[in-house]
Amino acid sequence: MDNESFMRAAIELADDGLRGGRGGPFGCVVVRRGEIIGQGSNRVTSTNDPTAHAEVTAIRDACARLQTFQLADCELYTSCEPCPMCLAAIYWARIPAVYYGNTRADAAAIGFDDDFIYRQVALPPEKRAIRMTPLLRDAALHSFQAWADLENKIRY
């Protein structure tokens, strides 16, 4: 399969999810060495999980199948430019390459908040629409110090 075939598979997942009433019109596949090893469509409303976007679902699927928490040898194909949640998930999973169909502007045009959230994430915490309040940093730093001191920890 070539790049366009993988993108068509992601789009087909978006269409299937929409027809099945599982959530928004988004689909995604994770590919390793020319093979789809993870896939997903948006399942937010059908599973009561606001984090169940297509990319998060596909990454979790790929990681479960490969028994790993990093996908550095994979590529991700998504029917729409990832929202900030999914983009950051892609960074945490160490996926080095992403192909996307629709843009965040296309998503905004049909009522999704991706572009708004991109602009919010770029603001300092005190400027956001969400009220963000620092609290007990000194106490919280103790668990960070415990991590720093830990030998043989598994980094990610």
Added chain:
Amino acid sequence: MDNESFMRAAIELADDGLRGGRGGPFGCVVVRRGEIIGQGSNRVTSTNDPTAHAEVTAIRDACARLQTFQLADCELYTSCEPCPMCLAAIYWARIPAVYYGNTRADAAAIGFDDDFIYRQVALPPEKRAIRMTPLLRDAALHSFQAWADLENKIRY
């Protein structure tokens, strides 16, 4: 319980998760009407799930318990300033208020990529360390149009 008690509960989850070897030193609780209705600690390395940050885990826990995909009447307490993935998840869940302990700079100081990912998310797609390539937008737009045309859809 007051604000500080909820933050101490989040920090205790961070410490427990660290001691139990479940993942990084991060804990989170979701509170509604003065009661903890969701909680989590980082479980990335123990469950092979790069999206299993404390906040994502706590949001999923709260939504499963309340059988909803939106938490507009809740507050979130996290032992560290949310990374972009978790912050965007908080927006998608419609949580209006967040309390946090450590900062993203504190997280960077013990080896976590939060600050790097914040700076990456703010860049245009073509400027990022991850290679991002548009592909087949015209084909992908068809599923967006199908969503736009759908009556009685569940928005989120």
